[in-house]
Amino acid sequence: MPFDADADGSLISTAADTDRFFTALLQGRLLAPAQLAEMQRTVEIPADRGFPRGTRDGLGLDWTPLSCGGGYWGHSGDGFGYLVWPATTADGRSTVTVSLHSRPGDESSATRQLHDVTALVDHALCADR
Secondary structure (H helix, E strand, C coil): CCCCCCHHHHCCCCHHHHHHHHHHHHCCCCCCHHHHHHHCCCEECCHHHCCCCCCEECCCCEEEECCCCCEEEECCEEECCEEEEEEEECCCCCEEEEEECCCCCCHHHHHHHHHHHHHHHHHHHHHCC
């Protein structure tokens, strides 16, 4: 989808395939350990970007803390009419991908939607513990 504004709009997949990809990545089945470690070197994302507090950005992976402790790795993306939010625990044992067929036109709705999606992911991964 080259008409989209960014690289995340160029991936076409199902939620199940996205789950399998992130599980394999975090379990070390796709890259050498040094390469995965390099992806997981992160910097703090500024609070005004709309991500949950404490989210950190790496090379193609974001780290987001969970309310129950620990956190998850993922890389969200959006495009015309959709939002995808994959999340996998550090050990790759628990994975969830939220896919929405929606993209709010105003900032307050987009902020609320992002908050709701991250709360859903947090609930799903914390309930699995």
